[in-house]
Amino acid sequence: MSYIIARDLSKTFGAGQAAVKAVSNISFEIASGEFVSIMGESGSGKSTLLGILGAMNAPTSGRLVVDGIDIYGLNVEKQADFRREYLGFVFQGFHLVPYLTVLENVMLPLAVMPLGKKRKQQMASHALSQVGLAEKAFRLPGEISGGEKERTAMARAIVNEPPILLADEPSGNLDSKNSAELMALFEKFNASGMTIIMVTHSMECAAYAKRRMIISDGRLKSDYFPASNAA
Amino acid sequence: MNLSVISTRNLLRRKGKATFILAGLVIGVATTVGILTYVNAVSSDILHKLEQYGANILITPQTESLALGYGGLALGGVSFELEEIRQSDLARLEHIPYAGNIAAVGPVVLGVASVEDTRILMAGIDFSVSHILKPWWQVQGNMPAVGEVLLGADAARVLNLNTGDMLPVKGVLMPVSGVIANTGSQDDALAFVHLEDAQALFNKQGLVSMVEIAALCKDCPIVEMVGYIKEALPDANVMAIAQVVKTRMEMLGHFKRFAYWISAVILFIGGLVVLVTMMGSVRERTSEIGIFRAVGFRRRHIMKIVFLESGMLSLLAGLAGYGLGLAFAFAALVAEADGQSVQIPFSGEMAAGAVFLAIALGLAASIYPAFLAARMDPNDALRAL
Numbered sequence: 370m371s372y373i374i375a376r377d378l379s380k381t382f383g384a385g386q387a388a389v390k391a392v393s394n395i396s397f398e399i400a401s402g403e404f405v406s407i408m409g410e411s412g413s414g415k416s417t418l419l420g421i422l423g424a425m426n427a428p429t430s431g432r433l434v435v436d437g438i439d440i441y442g443l444n445v446e447k448q449a450d451f452r453r454e455y456l457g458f459v460f461q462g463f464h465l466v467p468y469l470t471v472l473e474n475v476m477l478p479l480a481v482m483p484l485g486k487k488r489k490q491q492m493a494s495h496a497l498s499q500v501g502l503a504e505k506a507f508r509l510p511g512e513i514s515g516g517e518k519e520r521t522a523m524a525r526a527i528v529n530e531p532p533i534l535l536a537d538e539p540s541g542n543l544d545s546k547n548s549a550e551l552m553a554l555f556e557k558f559n560a561s562g563m564t565i566i567m568v569t570h571s572m573e574c575a576a577y578a579k580r581r582m583i584i585s586d587g588r589l590k591s592d593y594f595p596a597s598n599a600a
Numbered sequence: 601m602n603l604s605v606i607s608t609r610n611l612l613r614r615k616g617k618a619t620f621i622l623a624g625l626v627i628g629v630a631t632t633v634g635i636l637t638y639v640n641a642v643s644s645d646i647l648h649k650l651e652q653y654g655a656n657i658l659i660t661p662q663t664e665s666l667a668l669g670y671g672g673l674a675l676g677g678v679s680f681e682l683e684e685i686r687q688s689d690l691a692r693l694e695h696i697p698y699a700g701n702i703a704a705v706g707p708v709v710l711g712v713a714s715v716e717d718t719r720i721l722m723a724g725i726d727f728s729v730s731h732i733l734k735p736w737w738q739v740q741g742n743m744p745a746v747g748e749v750l751l752g753a754d755a756a757r758v759l760n761l762n763t764g765d766m767l768p769v770k771g772v773l774m775p776v777s778g779v780i781a782n783t784g785s786q787d788d789a790l791a792f793v794h795l796e797d798a799q800a801l802f803n804k805q806g807l808v809s810m811v812e813i814a815a816l817c818k819d820c821p822i823v824e825m826v827g828y829i830k831e832a833l834p835d836a837n838v839m840a841i842a843q844v845v846k847t848r849m850e851m852l853g854h855f856k857r858f859a860y861w862i863s864a865v866i867l868f869i870g871g872l873v874v875l876v877t878m879m880g881s882v883r884e885r886t887s888e889i890g891i892f893r894a895v896g897f898r899r900r901h902i903m904k905i906v907f908l909e910s911g912m913l914s915l916l917a918g919l920a921g922y923g924l925g926l927a928f929a930f931a932a933l934v935a936e937a938d939g940q941s942v943q944i945p946f947s948g949e950m951a952a953g954a955v956f957l958a959i960a961l962g963l964a965a966s967i968y969p970a971f972l973a974a975r976m977d978p979n980d981a982l983r984a985l
Contacts, residue, residue, distance in 0.1 A: 453895065456896075466606075
């Protein structure tokens with residue numbers, strides 16, 4: 370049964386002659402527990418599509434249904450609740466809050482959840498240990514390496530155990546070693562049942578995904594399951 | 601980890617901006633507290649004087665020249681050199697309506713005498729009613745007998761005389777019976793003698809320069825009494841000292857209103873400082889807000905972060921502003937006290953008001969920045985990086 374259903378998603382920026390169609394009539398379905406990579410050239414519309422899937426960028430037309438919920442039928446506050454309960458984000462630029470420690474950054478999604486301080490700390494510590502960063506919990510983002518920042522962002526994305534992980538060029542700022550380690554983590558979380566949708570330029574990274582979508586000029590050019598995985 | 605941790609950490613990180621907001625609020629609150637405290641202190645001083653004088657009435661000769669300051673108050677025009685009131689006319693006061701309310705009638709003869717190279721204002725008074733008319737006097741020594749003199753604190757200092765010394769006035773040696781402790785009024789500069797001694801010294805037998813009257817009651821019809829006295833003494837000016845003080849209170853009222861306006865303008869400027877700084881801070885934090893929204897913060901959570909930050913700063917500003925305002929008021933009162941002790945009592949009401957004012961101002965000025973932050977599109981905010 371499909372967990373994520375995208376129907377005729379389109380996104381146009383601007384109006385009139387200056388209008389740019391970033392995403393054009395894209396439809397697909399993703400089952401729970403899939404690992405999907407979205408590939409395409411710069412400006413092809415893959416990040417816009419990820420924003421739509423992330424309940425952060427309303428499509429101009431089309432419909433997105435996740436776990437039976439019509440996402441853009443929700444008001445903005447309910448969309449925020451959806452993000453908190455269903456999604457984990459890993460961004461290319463880490464997007465850590467510079468004045469919070471690693472542990473506090475990981476706890477960020479829990480800050481508005483009705484949980485006790487101890488429980489929040491336990492969940493964040495567990496997430497950090499899953500990405501192998503437990504010993505850096507009290508460092509500030511400025512005091513850790515790029516790979517560690519990415520792993521912190523990963524821990525933040527999984528701390529509330531969301532069913533879906535969205536990643537936008539997660540290895541974009543990493544060397545090959547750190548990139549491979551990150552992909553190994555993605556595989557690990559996918560193996561535990563997490564649905565992963567990853568936008569990437571990198572063939573090496575895309576090879577970890579079991580399904581590949583190619584976007585070009587805002588259109589879904591191909592959607593297939595590669596014969597074998599790099600892992 | 602909750603929203604207050606995020607707010608606190610952000611304030612600690614952006615110390616410059618936090619200090620700027622704090623300064624804007626502190627200046628506004630301190631100015632308001634300082635002005636209110638100062639005005640209240642001055643008002644209570646005048647009220648204290650009003651209470652001291654009660655419903656006292658002053659009778660002076662009818663003249664339009666030479667202003668006389670007395671008791672720290674500028675009272676109407678009195679000429680003690682040119683015109684006098686006949687002492688015998690004062691008997692008419694016993695027959696006016698409400699005469700029973702008159703506690704004391706104190707005729708005063710004023711004259712200037714030279715003691716060696718120093719000129720001194722001498723006042724002949726009726727010492728039998730001085731305890732009613734001058735209840736604040738503290739005499740070191742004794743009240744004078746006929747032929748003796750009682751010196752004000754400044755007069756004794758300037759003339760270098762003490763109890764038991766002799767004061768030579770117009771060829772007469774008058775023993776100093778005592779010295780009045782500093783009163784802060786013009787009494788300090790005077791030499792007091794018995795009425796008849798002054799009349800003899802200044803050749804004013806049967807005449808008085810002015811008359812002080814103490815009326816007994818709290819609510820007696822002072823205006824009507826003044827009218828009756830005027831009828832009894834048509835050639836004299838009669839005024840209630842309470843009216844003089846009342847006029848001062850009215851002037852103070854004008855000053856108070858002006859001060860409130862000044863405070864309001866300064867508070868408004870303080871609010872603008874908070875508004876502009878918070879706006880800048882929100883714009884600087886676009887990416888952070890994007891992260892918060894992406895991980896599931898609702899709009900109200902973002903607003904709460906902004907309000908928590910301004911609330912914490914406002915609380916600090918309220919406390920600091922209250923303390924600083926008291927210090928300003930104290931410094932201003934000390935500068936004007938002319939050596940007298942100044943006390944500003946702690947006012948819980950004022951402190952609570954200052955904190956409430958600071959928080960209300962800080963939060964009000966943060967409404968628009970908080971609204972802007974909450975309205976930020978998370979996708980746009982993240983792209984801003």
